[in-house]
Amino acid sequence: MLKIVPIAEVNGEIRAPPSKSYTHRAYFLSLLAERESRIIDPLISDDTLATIDAVRAFGAELQNDTVIPPDELKSNYFFVRESGTTARITIALATLAHGKSVVDGRGRLRKRPMDDLVLALQHLGSKIHGIKLPIIIEGGQIKGGKVKINASKSSQFVTALLLLGSKTGLEVEVTNPVSWPYVEMTLKTMNSFGVKYEREGLRFVVYPGVKGASYEVPGDYSSASFFLVAGALFGRVKVENLLRDDVQADMAILRILRETGAKVKVGKRYVEVRTQELRPINVDCSQFPDLFPILAVLASYAPGKSVIRGRQLRLKESDRVHAMAVNLARAGIKVKELKDGLEIHGGRPKGVVVEDFNDHRIAMAMTILALGAEGITVIKNERVVNKSYPNFFDDLRRLLQ
Numbered sequence: 001m002l003k004i005v006p007i008a009e010v011n012g013e014i015r016a017p018p019s020k021s022y023t024h025r026a027y028f029l030s031l032l033a034e035r036e037s038r039i040i041d042p043l044i045s046d047d048t049l050a051t052i053d054a055v056r057a058f059g060a061e062l063q064n065d066t067v068i069p070p071d072e073l074k075s076n077y078f079f080v081r082e083s084g085t086t087a088r089i090t091i092a093l094a095t096l097a098h099g100k101s102v103v104d105g106r107g108r109l110r111k112r113p114m115d116d117l118v119l120a121l122q123h124l125g126s127k128i129h130g131i132k133l134p135i136i137i138e139g140g141q142i143k144g145g146k147v148k149i150n151a152s153k154s155s156q157f158v159t160a161l162l163l164l165g166s167k168t169g170l171e172v173e174v175t176n177p178v179s180w181p182y183v184e185m186t187l188k189t190m191n192s193f194g195v196k197y198e199r200e201g202l203r204f205v206v207y208p209g210v211k212g213a214s215y216e217v218p219g220d221y222s223s224a225s226f227f228l229v230a231g232a233l234f235g236r237v238k239v240e241n242l243l244r245d246d247v248q249a250d251m252a253i254l255r256i257l258r259e260t261g262a263k264v265k266v267g268k269r270y271v272e273v274r275t276q277e278l279r280p281i282n283v284d285c286s287q288f289p290d291l292f293p294i295l296a297v298l299a300s301y302a303p304g305k306s307v308i309r310g311r312q313l314r315l316k317e318s319d320r321v322h323a324m325a326v327n328l329a330r331a332g333i334k335v336k337e338l339k340d341g342l343e344i345h346g347g348r349p350k351g352v353v354v355e356d357f358n359d360h361r362i363a364m365a366m367t368i369l370a371l372g373a374e375g376i377t378v379i380k381n382e383r384v385v386n387k388s389y390p391n392f393f394d395d396l397r398r399l400l401q
C-alpha cells in the first residue's frame with residue numbers, strides 16, 4: 001500500500017520507459033522473420049513478458065537482445081496474463097501453427113471482446129472455437145485471401161491480421177476503426193522489419209515476407225502522459241526519450257495540453273510541460289483511449305465543465321468510464337457518467353482511498369490527482385502498475401525529490 005501526500009509543486013525530469021505497443025510488435029515480427037533480429041531497449045513489464053512468453057512458446061529462441069525465429073510456428077498453450085494486445089496477435093498467429101493451440105488469460109481479459117477477430121479468421125478458413133478466452137485454435141488450415149474486419153471494439157484486431165498477412169499474404173479491409181494510430185504504429189514497425197504492403201484508405205494488401213531488423217524501441221507517450229499532465233497541473237516536468245517524429249496514439253496529449261492552456265515545448269527527443277492556465281476540455285478519446293483516465297484527472301482541476309468520451313472505454317482492463325466516475329466522485333468532484341464518457345466539473349479534489357479496479361492506468365491517473373488533492377491519498381495495490389510501467393512510482397519519487 002502507498003500513501004501519496006500532496007505537494008506544493010512539481011519541478012523535475014524523468015526518462016520515458018520504452019513503448020509497450022512497439023515492444024509487442026517488435027517481438028512478434030521477430031518471431032515471423034526470415035533471420036534473427038535484435039530488439040534494443042524493450043519494455044519489460046507484465047504485458048510484454050506475456051508477449052515474450054508467447055514468442056518463446058511459438059518456438060523462437062531468445063538470447064539476450066537477439067530473437068532467433070523458428071522455421072515453423074509451434075502450436076502450444078499460450079497464457080497471455082492480462083495483455084489484450086498479446087491475446088489478439090497470438091490468436092491470429094496460432095492459426096499458422098499445425099495442431100491445436102489454446103490462448104487463455106486471466107481476470108478481465110476473459111471478458112474482453114475477441115469475436116470480430118475470430119469471425120475474420122474463420123472466414124479465412126481457420127477452425128477456432130470460442131469468442132472469449134480461453135479460445136481453441138486448430139491451426140494449419142489458414143490460407144491468404146481477402147478479409148473484412150470490424151474494428152469498432154479494438155484496433156488490435158487489425159494489427160493481428162496485418163501481422164498474420166506478413167506471413168501468408170492478405171488483403172484486409174477495415175470498417176469502423178477505433179484507435180487508428182495503433183494501426184499506423186503496426187505499419188511503421190512492419191516497415192522497420194522489411195514487410196511490403198500497399199494501402200488505399202482503409203484497405204491493405206500485405207505481401208508475405210519479414211526480413212528481420214535491429215530495432216530500437218522508442219519511448220512510450222502513454223506512460224509519459226501521466227507525468228506530462230503533472231507538469232501542466234503542478235509546475236514543470238521534462239520527459240526525455242520521447243521522439244518528436246513518431247505516430248504514437250497518445251502523442252495527442254501534446255495538442256490537448258496546449259488546448260487546455262499549458263506551455264508545451266517539444267524537442268527532438270524530449271517534451272517539457274509547464275503550468276500556465278487550465279481551461280476545461282472537450283475531447284473524444286476513441287482514437288487514443290489510454291489517455292482517458294489522465295485526461296479525466298486534468299479535467300478535475302480545470303475550472304468549468306469538461307466532457308471526455310470514447311467508444312471503447314468500457315472494454316479495457318476495467319470499465320474505465322465507471323472506474324473514473326467512482327474515484328472522482330469519492331474525491332468530491334462533480335461528475336456525471338455518460339454512455340460513452342464523463343462530464344466533469346473541475347474543482348479541488350480531496351485525497352481518497354483509490355479503487356483501482358485492477359487497472360494500471362486508473363491507479364497511475366489517481367496518483368497524479370493525489371499530488372494536488374486536499375489530504376492524503378491511498379493506493380492499496382501499487383503493483384497494479386506492473387502491467388505497463390513497473391518503475392512508475394520510482395519515477396514519481398525521482399520527480400518529487
Ligand SMILES: O=C(O)C1=C[C@@H](OP(=O)(O)O)[C@@H](O)[C@H](O)C1
Nearest residue numbers: 021085153154155156179182289
Ligand atoms: O495496439 C496496441 O498496442 C494497443 C491498442 C489500443 O487498444 P484498442 O485498439 O483496443 O483501443 C490501446 O488501448 C492498447 O493499450 C494498446
Ligand SMILES: C=C(OP(=O)(O)O)C(=O)O
Nearest residue numbers: 082083084085290316317
Ligand atoms: C488496454 C491496454 O492494453 P491491452 O489492450 O494490450 O490490454 C492498456 O495498456 O491500457
